[in-house]
Amino acid sequence: MTRSARPSQADRVYSELRAKLLRGDLPIGQRLIEQQLAADFATSRTPVREALRRLEGDGHVVRDPAGGLCPAVPSVRSMRELYDVRLALEELMVRRASVSGDRGELEAILQDWRALEAERSGGRSHHGPEFVHQDESFHERIARAAGNDVAVRMLRDLNDRIRILRVHDFTSDDRVGATIADHLEIVRTVLEGDADAAAAFMRAHVQRSALVVRERVGEALARMFEVSES
Structure with a gap:
């Protein structure tokens, strides 16, 4: 295998193995x-090793006591606790942004997500890890527009903790479309200065995400147990 071919093979193994996980x-x-x-x-061990290294870094696989790599088991309890904290923080930030937010930053957020909506309407697909990072950026920028750097750091830490679970939320184009629509609704309401409505929209948005993640993590767990018993 040539040096230039290895990254593409590693990417292929990473993508396909991640989907199976x-x-x-x-x-x-x-x-x-x-x-x-x-x-x-149908490849050599080198791209497999590279893919496994990336999957371990992402948290999709973990080491067993003997040092071998195994599929990571999602923690539903941990997810619920992290989403509870995220929900309280997100509601506070949209309220602050609605009352005294940086309008220039809020307008920029609105334009960026309108552009994403236009790309999706034009047939461009947005899903998986790339969209997770775009979604995280939206919520951190709202906190930044609210003028709270501590909240930005807390959201970044929460996102780091729940990212492996949130990938389950963006495995379908419908969910991506619904998220874009939610974000546009939230930022428009914030710009209108309606703190109560913005908080209500944000609460519904985060709760919907938590529900989808919980359902899909549950389905994945059930499948993992079924396969292990077969």
């Missing part, structure tokens, strides 16, 4: 063996 296609406790994966993906 998110779907729960691999049983709980199953060790991921480089040689077997190389055979499964």
Whole structure:
């Protein structure tokens, strides 16, 4: 394999293996063996090793006591607790932004998400990790527009903790479209200065995301147990 071919092979293995992990296609406790994966993906062990390194960094796989890599098991309880904290913080930030937010930053947020909406209408697909980061940026920018740097840092920390779970939220084009629509509704309401409405829209938005994540994580967990018992 040439040097230039390795990244594309590693990217392919990473993408396909990550999709299997998110779907729960691999049983709980199953060790991921480089040689077997190389055979499964019709490649050498080097791109498999690179893909596994990235997946471990993302939190999709974890090391067992013996040092082998296994699928990470999502924690529903941890997700619920983190979303509770996120919800309280997000509501406070949109209220502050509605009353005394930086209008220049808020207008920029509105324009950026209108552009995303136009791209999606034009047929460009937005999903997976790329969109997760765009979504995180929206919420951090609202906090920044509210003038609260501490809240920005707290949201960034929360996002780091729940990112592996939130990827489950953006596996369909419908969810991406709904999120774009929610964001536009939230920022427009903030610009109108209606703090109560903005907080209500933000609460519904975050709760909807938490519900979708919980359902899809539950489905993945159920599938992981089914595969391990088969």
